[in-house]
Amino acid sequence: MSARTTEAPPGGTTDGTVPGRDRDRLSREHLGVIALLMVSAFIVILNETTMGVALPAVMDEFDIEASAGQWLTTAFLLTMAVVIPTTGWLLQRFGTRVAFVLGMSLFTTGTLLAGLAPVFGLLVAARVVQASGTAIMLPLLMTTVMTIVPPHHRGRVMGNVSLVIAVAPALGPTMSGAVVNALGWREVFWVMLPIAVTGLVIGLFLVRDVAERARKHLDAVSVVLSGFAFGGLVYGLSALGEAARHAPPVPPVLPIVGGLVFLALFVWRQLRLQRTDDALLDLRVFRAPGFATGLGVLVVAMIAMFGMIIGLPLVLQEAIGLAPLAAGLVMLPGGLIMGLLGPVVGRLYDRVGPRPLVLPGVSAVAVAMVLFATLSPSSPIWWVMTGHVVLSLGLAFVFTPTLTSALGGLAPRLYSHGSATITTLQQLAGAAGTAMFVALLTIRSVALVDDGVGEAAATAGGAQLAFGVAAVVMVGAVLLATRLRRADSTAEAPAH
Numbered sequence: 001m002s003a004r005t006t007e008a009p010p011g012g013t014t015d016g017t018v019p020g021r022d023r024d025r026l027s028r029e030h031l032g033v034i035a036l037l038m039v040s041a042f043i044v045i046l047n048e049t050t051m052g053v054a055l056p057a058v059m060d061e062f063d064i065e066a067s068a069g070q071w072l073t074t075a076f077l078l079t080m081a082v083v084i085p086t087t088g089w090l091l092q093r094f095g096t097r098v099a100f101v102l103g104m105s106l107f108t109t110g111t112l113l114a115g116l117a118p119v120f121g122l123l124v125a126a127r128v129v130q131a132s133g134t135a136i137m138l139p140l141l142m143t144t145v146m147t148i149v150p151p152h153h154r155g156r157v158m159g160n161v162s163l164v165i166a167v168a169p170a171l172g173p174t175m176s177g178a179v180v181n182a183l184g185w186r187e188v189f190w191v192m193l194p195i196a197v198t199g200l201v202i203g204l205f206l207v208r209d210v211a212e213r214a215r216k217h218l219d220a221v222s223v224v225l226s227g228f229a230f231g232g233l234v235y236g237l238s239a240l241g242e243a244a245r246h247a248p249p250v251p252p253v254l255p256i257v258g259g260l261v262f263l264a265l266f267v268w269r270q271l272r273l274q275r276t277d278d279a280l281l282d283l284r285v286f287r288a289p290g291f292a293t294g295l296g297v298l299v300v301a302m303i304a305m306f307g308m309i310i311g312l313p314l315v316l317q318e319a320i321g322l323a324p325l326a327a328g329l330v331m332l333p334g335g336l337i338m339g340l341l342g343p344v345v346g347r348l349y350d351r352v353g354p355r356p357l358v359l360p361g362v363s364a365v366a367v368a369m370v371l372f373a374t375l376s377p378s379s380p381i382w383w384v385m386t387g388h389v390v391l392s393l394g395l396a397f398v399f400t401p402t403l404t405s406a407l408g409g410l411a412p413r414l415y416s417h418g419s420a421t422i423t424t425l426q427q428l429a430g431a432a433g434t435a436m437f438v439a440l441l442t443i444r445s446v447a448l449v450d451d452g453v454g455e456a457a458a459t460a461g462g463a464q465l466a467f468g469v470a471a472v473v474m475v476g477a478v479l480l481a482t483r484l485r486r487a488d489s490t491a492e493a494p495a496h
Contacts, residue, residue, distance in 0.1 A: 030148045032206055034157065037100070037141045040199040041164045043192060044107050044134040048076065049172030049309060051127075053328065054185040061185070062120040074238050075124050077431060079131035081230035084424045085281045086223060087139040088417040093216055095209035099140050104200040107133030111196055115189035138164060139419035146407050146415040148210050152350055155404050159346020162399040165426070167339040169306070173313060174328035174335070181325045219273060222280035225266040230424060232259025237431035240439055281424075282417040285410055290354075293483050294406030295422060297358060299429045300477040301398045304365055304470050306433035308391060311441065311463055312372065316384065319377050319460040330385055334392030341396035346404075353486035354401035361397030362477040364390055369471035373464045377456040398477075405484055440466040 051058070051072045059069045091099050110129030117123035141161060149157045179188050236256030266281075273279040286292050316327035348357055368391035375384065403422070410418045445462030453461065 030210065033208070033210065034145060036199060036203055036206055037144055038160055038164060040104055040203070041137040041141045042168050043195050043199070044137045045164050045168040046172050046175065047130060047192060048134060049169045050176035050188050053173045053176040054180050054188055057180055057185040058123070064120055068120070071124050072127055074235065076127045076131040077234050077238060077427060078231050079128045080135045081234040081424065081427050082227040083132050083135035084139065084420055084427065085226040085230060086218070087136055088282065088420040089216060089218055089280055090136065091140060091143055091416040096140065096144055097207045097209050099136055100203050100207045101200070103133045103136030103140060104196060104203060105133070106130070107137070108193065108196040108200055111189050111193045115186050115193060138423050139416065142407065142419035142422070143416045144210055146410070147412065151408060154408060155349030155400065156343060156346040158404040159342040159344070159349070159400045161403065162342040162396070165399055165403065167335050169309060171332070171335045173309070174332050177325040177328040216278060219278060219280050222266065222269055222273065225262050225269060226280065229259050229262035229266045230428070232256065232262060233428055234431045237428070237435040240435040281420060282414055285414050285418040285421055288411070288414070289409035290405045290485055291409055291418065293480055294354070294402040295425065297362065297398065297477050297480045297484065298402045298406065298422065299425050300473060300480070301362065301365065301395060301402070302426050302429035303433035303436065304369065304474055305395060306430040307437035307466065307470050308372070310434045311437040311466055312384070312388065314441070315375055315460060315463045319375070319456045319463065320379060321377070321456070330381060331388055333385060334388040337389060338392040338396045341393070342400060345396055345400045349401045349404055354405040354484040355481065357397045357401045358481040358484055359478065361394045362474055362481050364394030365398065366471050366474035366478065368394060369467045369474060372467035373471060375463060376460045402484070405486060408486070436469070437466045440469055
């Protein structure tokens with residue numbers, strides 16, 4: 001058994017409460033920490049989806065092809081997939097403060113390097129540094145909320161966390177499109193840099209450790225296995241969509257199969273190491289009430305959302321003929337609605353639990369996918385916006401309850417591992433959703449072009465197939481949602 005030491009946060013106890021205060025109330029310091037973490041995480045996750053719209057401008061400046069330019073996104077996703085599994089160990093070993101400073105320092109450094117990058121290779125390297133910091137921030141936010149917020153108030157706070165999970169990636173293309181059109185692609189990073197620096201400086205004074213720490217060693221074999229497992233799966237899934245357009249250098253099936261093999265080895269090693277509490281990613285989180293079900297619904301919803309993020313702008317630009325900024329603005333009302341509803345849904349969760357909210361939510365997402373499956377080059381913009389608003393309403397009622405339910409049944413010492421597991425599978429779901437949509441759209445549109453259909457109509461036809469399949473996939477989420485239960489537990493899980 002590894003040696004463990006418990007360190008109380010300044011002015012408080014190891015469970016995150018403040019002596020002499022109502023245990024049901026958050027201290028002003030804790031409220032400030034959560035607010036800072038939310039703003040910081042929002043910025044770093046927003047950055048994840050900004051390069052898609054900016055890619056043509058980057059390609060023009062560095063005179064590169066799309067096959068090279070896509071590494072700005074692929075390298076980011078690969079880094080996230082490799083780093084996130086280590087965050088459970090990082091948070092337990094070094095605590096909240098060190099994790100925050102490390103994450104924001106990496107992100108800030110990467111943002112500065114990206115803005116200054118004189119060559120494309122350095123820009124890709126800067127995105128890798130950015131991704132390393134991003135990978136730390138979302139698990140840190142979720143773990144901190146679960147540690148210091150009383151169970152019956154978690155829904156309200158996690159409703160705000162859904163801003164980071166769902167709204168930030170959705171708003172990334174809109175923000176990027178506006179900045180690129182007005183100023184240029186480098187200014188995407190210069191806009192983020194002062195916000196990141198400000199957050200880092202404030203965090204140096206405000207953030208303190210709020211959870212217990214454990215002196216655990218980092219299992220190097222697990223790190224290597226997780227890198228090949230999750231990195232291989234994300235790379236393979238990302239390449240799967242592109243393979244529908246042209247033959248890639250490496251067939252996508254190879255990294256996918258290799259990733260699955262390494263994933264099996266990674267799981268086997270974690271099952272062995274968790275007997276002595278030395279696992280890099282403790283898989284006992286799946287034994288907790290509601291964790292697997294909530295995570296399953298969340299993953300399916302993320303597949304649908306990322307498919308929409310990549311697919312709807314394609315339809316709006318290539319089929320309906322909108323400019324990139326106009327396409328982003330069409331998706332803006334839905335993103336804002338999703339963000340505004342987060343706290344409302346959180347309060348409802350505290351009252352009624354997950355199932356009465358998630359069932360209509362996943363049903364609305366399925367309906368939205370059916371609406372998108374009817375899009376054509378002549379579709380009015382109001383019809384597209386209606387579908388996107390319905391989708392956003394549905395996702396707002398899905399993310400907060402499933403996230404809170406999944407994490408709520410964990411023992412406190414497993415919060416960091418649960419957060420890391422959720423964030424890792426989010427990346428896989430994002431890659432899977434993108435791959436599924438791009439592959440289906442491309443295969444169908446190429447077939448239609450071969451039959452003599454025009455490019456715009458062919459793109460719309462491919463999107464109809466992709467959105468139709470996404471609607472069918474959401475049926476699985478509806479079935480899973482019927483099994484959701486509220487699971488709020490602070491009891492420790494058995495050690496073995």
